[in-house]
Amino acid sequence: MKTAVTKLFKIQYPIILSGMTGVSTPELVAAVSNAGGLGILATGNLNIDQTRRAIRTIREITGQPFGANIPLMLPGAEKKADILIEEKVPIVNYSLGKGDRLSSAVHSYGGKVIATVVTHKHALAACRDGADALIVTGHEAAAHGGDVTSLVLVPSIVDAVDIPVIAAGGFADGRGLAAAISLGAGGIAMGTRFMNTVESPVHHNTKQASIEKNVHDxxxxxxxxxxxxxxxxxxxxxxxxxxxxxxxxxxxxxxxxxxxxxxxxxxxxxxxxxxxxxxxxxxxxxxxxxxxxxxxxxxGDVQDGVLLLGQVTGILQDTPGVSELIERIIAEAAAAVNQTTRCMEQ
Ligand SMILES: Cc1cc2nc3c(=O)[nH]c(=O)nc-3n(C[C@H](O)[C@H](O)[C@H](O)COP(=O)(O)O)c2cc1C
Structure with missing residues (x-):
């Protein structure tokens, strides 16, 4: 499958693991990258040494492209960004901050930069700051989506920028991938869906909750x-x-x-x-x-704890392995496109 996103990052499928704190560990990142997608490491809750070690662990278990996410507003983000640069992480994904300094440093060693945005203003600023692609996160998303839904936000930002857009927030299957591509995106990033996979490190109860909850929960x-x-x-x-x-x-x-x-x-x-x-x-x-x-x-204490969870929880029905999930999404997307084509021809 070829899109602007697969070409930019030299990956087989335009399916990206969101950088989720406590979820996107080196093992899950490598599983997604090995299955042909792009795994993005979460560094939000790692200190400097753990960040360096996590990057090296990923390199030991996959030779495929991978990324690392850094929320720039968190304490100590600058020092952590320096580690990503020193380790020459191939794809750096920043959120919640201004990425001009980071972008030029990553470009200096040939790396690529993805900015995560939830508004037009931030999308345009990220383009000016040198981002190579955007993750555009709609209202449906777990954690920090914007106040506009993906169905509207994605095409409106696609129209406003000239770099590839990755749609996030509300994507979990091949219907979603086909829809995102129809909206002009070059791929999808998934959080909630990847959290509930065999390779995800989260507790069994937490995965189970993401199956049991519905779209209103x-x-x-x-x-x-x-x-x-x-x-x-x-x-x-x-x-x-x-x-x-x-x-x-x-x-x-x-x-x-x-x-x-x-x-x-x-x-x-x-x-x-x-x-x-x-x-x-x-x-x-x-x-x-x-x-x-x-x-x-x-x-796994989802009652006294707080589980970041997207509305897409309402369509999850199982806990697949990462490779099985990615293959399934690609097959479902092809079926969705065929069905659309058949409808158009009638
Ligand atoms: C458990 C969990 C932890 C997350 N942690 C972070 C985080 O640390 N930083 C961040 O920018 N987004 C975080 N997210 C949000 C994801 O990066 C992504 O934007 C979101 O999950 C996409 O929407 P979806 O859940 O509908 O796929 C988290 C999501 C989940 C489910």
Missing amino acids: TVYTHKIDGLPCRAMQSKGADRLIRDRIPMIRALFTSRDAANAFGFPWFKMLLGILVAGWAKSIQLARMANAYKPIQISLAE
Whole structure:
């Protein structure tokens, strides 16, 4: 299968594993890249040493192209970006920040850059900053999709930019892939679907929840981690949404988050306290969400924890292996296109 995305990244299929914190581990990344897609490592909860080790582990288990995701607003992101550059990661995917410096550094060793965006403004800024492709994330997505649905956001950004677009948010099968290509995208990135695969490291209960939940079982609010975010409805999510004292709670929770990012706690706490009221609340909520999100993924406690989950959870019915899933999606996409062609000819 050939699209602008397969050509740009020299991959067989235009199917991308989103960089999901706590999910997109070296093993899952390699499984997707080995199956002909593009695996993207999540570095959100890795410290500097773990990031370097994860990149080297991927190289040991696959010779195929892979990427690494870096959310630029997280503490310590600059130092982590330097590791991606030192290790010459072939494809760097940034989100939540300005990528001009990163893009030129990655281009200097021949790497490619994908910017994740949820608005037109950010799509155009990423193009000016030198991105080679965009992941355009619609409202349906787990975690930080925008407020416009993929069906509208993807073609509108396709029309506005002249670099390849990867559609994200609401994609889980071949019908979705065929639809994304019809909208002008060169491929799809999937989070929720890949989280529920054999090679995904998340707890069995969590995979099972993604099969049992339906399209109405998620919430979208900035009160979970400070940014507009989609998660499964649960007691844990409700607790964060109703929290009236996020700043006070963050005095305690920020230590866990700081440890996970390998960032000095006092620096993180100071950062939260002096950021200005609105930003302080946002950072406090982010610190408070860190542990509940980890609990849902690693311990399978999807009720007291907070599970980031897309609306597409409502169409998942099984837990396939990555290779089986990718082959299935390609076959389903071909069938969807044939069916469309037959309808058009009648
Ligand atoms: C468990 C989980 C963790 C995620 N973690 C992150 C993250 O750390 N950073 C990020 O930018 N997106 C994160 N995402 C969002 C994905 O990168 C992606 O945008 C989203 O899953 C796409 O929508 P879909 O779930 O409908 O496929 C996460 C998604 C899930 C399901």
